[in-house]
Amino acid sequence: MTCIDREPGIALYVEGDLPAREAPVLEAHLAECAACREFAAALRESQAAVKELGNDAADPAVLAAIRARVMAELAVPRARRWAWARLWVAAAACAAVVVAALLFPRGAHELPPPPPRPVAAVPAAPRLAASRQAPHRVRPAVRAVPRRASRPAAPLLMQIVTDDPNVVIYWIVEDKERGE
Amino acid sequence: MADGTADGREEPARTLGEAQAGDLGAFERLMGLYERRVFLVAVRLLGNSADAQDAAQEVFLRLYRHLRRMDRDPGPWIYRVTVNVCRDMARRRLPSAAPAEAAAAQAPAEEGMALAERLGLVERALRTLPERQRAALVLRDVEGLTTRETASVLGTTEATVRSHVSAARLRIKGFVEAMLRRRS
Secondary structure, three states, X not given: XXXXXXXXXXXXXXXXXXXXXXXXXXXXXXXXXXXXXXXXXXXXXXXXXXXXXXXXXXXXXXXXXXXXXXXXXXHHHHHHHHHHHHHHHHHHHHXXXXXXXXXXXXXOOOOOOOOOOOOOOOOOOOOOOHHHOOOOOOOOOOOOOXXXXXXXXXXXXXXXXXXXXXXXXXXXXXXXXXXX | OOOOOOOOOXXXXXXXXXXXXXXXXXXXHHHHHHHHHHHHHHHHHHOOHHHHHHHHHHHHHHXXXXXXXXXXXXXXXXXXXXXXHHHHHHHHOHHHOOHHHHHHHOOOOOOOOOHHHHHHHHHHHHHOOOHHHHHHHHHHHHXXXXXXXXXXXXXXXXXXXXXXXXXXXXHHXXXXXXXXXXXX
16 A cells, blocks of 8 residues: 555544544554655644634624525515405405395395384264275385386496405406395 | 534524424524524535525525424534535536636735635635535534534435545645645
């Protein structure tokens, strides 16, 4: 084995990385070879500079910038999640309005007619003719809403505006869906 | 972080626990414990600060996504991801960069080799190393990991780490001596 062949072993030996079973052989060679000792000394010198790199300080401003970038990245998805949550709440509210409109069509929500009011006793009018006396009628409090003409109704258009100006939801309810 | 410990004095396990519980401030503190090592390792592996900042950002975003699966000191995991992220970035930029040739072309300009100049020379020498040798040397000699820890981070055997480290040390010595000869 030449001295050049021993260089990889010396490169491990100077840092204590040479396996224990190989170290005695190399140490014996170093004891008798001045060139290899000089080679080992030069290696230790360059290794000292390599290890000195580990003591480098990083610029605090750079580290703060990295941290700020990471935190900004992490904040964006949260903001997006909240935007979507608000969007879903708005959509759910609109859906509830539509369902209510379908279940309770126009007019159905009006109050039923009240019971007939008691009529105060009044003195009987002089009977003129039995044939002209009409029974007392109670007028209902609510009159029936006249049905609209069969003209087709325009579809119901709902616009849901979100926080994001680029996102607007339109909900179109056709005449059939509205139960008319 | 030589044996997986963090830069600062704060207990990483406690900070990790708080971050896992959803405390974003704790995650920021956790980042503070490892950011210096992550950034400096990335600088050594990528050769410049701008790429190293991008790499460090990616490492910490991955840490955040991986946070809940972390059950102990994240140091070794962070080293492993840092090396992987830097490796991916180096491969993506490969066609436009030739750091080894560029580094070798720069000779020290002035007489007298101050420590800072010598360190600069070693940094340039690092850039001449093949990717695997550079990663092994940075972890073993610059970061001070043991051969076993280095092998674990790189996903290889201790024998392979010894082989890479040995070749890297010889190459750096040769580079520095060549630069000194050129100067004289």
